[in-house]
Amino acid sequence: MLQKTNFFVYPNLTPKDSLFVIQNAVAKQSVLLIVGNCRVDYEGRASSKLDWGERLVMIKSDRSILIHRSTGYEPVNWQPPGCIIQTELVSGIDLKIRAIRSQPRETLEILFDELSLVTILNLVDKGAFSLYVSEEDIKKSIMLRPSLIEENFRCIIDEKMQPTGFIDIFGVDEEGNPVIIEIKRGTVRKEAVIQLRGYVEPLSKTNPKIRGIIAAPKLGKGIKPLLDSMNLEYKRINVKKCAEILKRSEGSKISDFFTKPKS
Amino acid sequence: MLQKTNFFVYPNLTPKDSLFVIQNAVAKQSVLLIVGNCRVDYEGRASSKLDWGERLVMIKSDRSILIHRSTGYEPVNWQPPGCIIQTELVSGIDLKIRAIRSQPRETLEILFDELSLVTILNLVDKGAFSLYVSEEDIKKSIMLRPSLIEENFRCIIDEKMQPTGFIDIFGVDEEGNPVIIEIKRGTVRKEAVIQLRGYVEPLSKTNPKIRGIIAAPKLGKGIKPLLDSMNLEYKRINVKKCAEILKRSEGSKISDFFTKPKS
Structure with a gap:
């Protein structure tokens, strides 16, 4: 021994x-x-x-x-x-x-x-593990696996440009309602909520069923009531899962994973 | 050393x-x-x-x-x-x-x-690995993850009883068409095709858009043309994936995973 x-x-x-x-x-x-x-x-x-x-x-x-x-x-x-x-x-x-x-x-x-x-x-291991995923990576992960947002969510291919800026992801939910998703790689702050509201508001005039979702790993303090008051939603994103999805997707082209909305 | x-x-x-x-x-x-x-x-x-x-x-x-x-x-x-x-x-x-x-x-x-x-x-390892999943397990896996059949497939809660026997899974596809799924744990033989046709045929009179799918790990020889001639489909089931899905589902109740069809 x-x-x-x-x-x-x-x-x-x-x-x-x-x-x-x-x-x-x-x-x-x-x-x-x-x-x-x-x-x-x-x-x-x-x-x-x-x-x-x-x-x-x-x-x-x-x-x-x-x-x-x-x-x-x-x-x-x-x-x-x-x-x-x-x-x-x-x-x-x-x-x-x-x-x-x-x-x-x-x-x-x-x-x-x-x-x-x-x-x-007998391993002594107190080392912290930190995983970093960019906003672009989270976006790709959602496109590869739209169920990260919710069941039967689908991404729509054309990136809609708004006068207020760029929408990260535009899609439709199970009921056919349009969904605008704002992605943040870190903690959601007030600015992100204001930004999302800026995208959703002009479109809600023609379709009141439009939904706005912030997809991010974490919500800042006081942000949940703010989202609620603006009728916006939050979807927690697991960055580890995103990293796995990206890793497993290998060399696939992102465009392979877009789905067209039902006509 | x-x-x-x-x-x-x-x-x-x-x-x-x-x-x-x-x-x-x-x-x-x-x-x-x-x-x-x-x-x-x-x-x-x-x-x-x-x-x-x-x-x-x-x-x-x-x-x-x-x-x-x-x-x-x-x-x-x-x-x-x-x-x-x-x-x-x-x-x-x-x-x-x-x-x-x-x-x-x-x-x-x-x-x-x-x-x-x-x-x-230096490991000498020629041992074969065999994985067994019962028909009930494949059924549970599909209910837990309906995308095993196809994207946006949904299981419907009531198990339909037919005069010709029991349907393994009844669901709807993305287009809202009814789908009857027959599950086999091994290789698909002619009998399974006949069985599925027995379920699909009476229903196709009232809805010609009804689909019949055999979900199994493997197709027997000559079965593909037989399925084609009867307008039935085959979906290959990866038993390893089923085992993982079952394992990861832990103590969840199967009934938690049924989704009701859109009304």
């Missing part, structure tokens, strides 16, 4: 000897990396079977669990944080790790007939 | 010494686990910054890269397979790993000032 401040490495543990090591690491909320030959059964609202092969099983401090094969950025099986982690010896020779989630009931069972490497990590 | 058939462990490598080890492992398409104190910058269609902390960086055989913190089942940063992996020494003391994706251009930069553990895994 090698030891440094923040890790322990156990090469070639027998499944039997691994029982205490694994349970102890889980109890101490360490990160566990288990490499070995295993098969995996998952039973939940779907079910899956993974035949024998060498994989990396990761059990994190929050008792989430991930099974990684040698390729692919997604784990082949996983369970979210808060699982009950059980270990037992099967037929006296194989190690079974069970990760149980109760709501909804899901069970992930990993059976190891050989462990090559068990590593225990 | 510990060595077994399928792994190499390098504790406390200096960043300088790690250069060759890492580049060599990437060239040999091994799986690399790098544990150490690092900060991470991502620049792409969004951008992110992760301050200093101890994390696990995983570079897989296909040159996908994942950065895991001690909690959460999702990596804090990642790049898909096929990245260019570059390593360099910064100021003679820190290790920089850069994972570059060209289309779209995205750069993930990891700067380590200390490496606690570098592990190289």
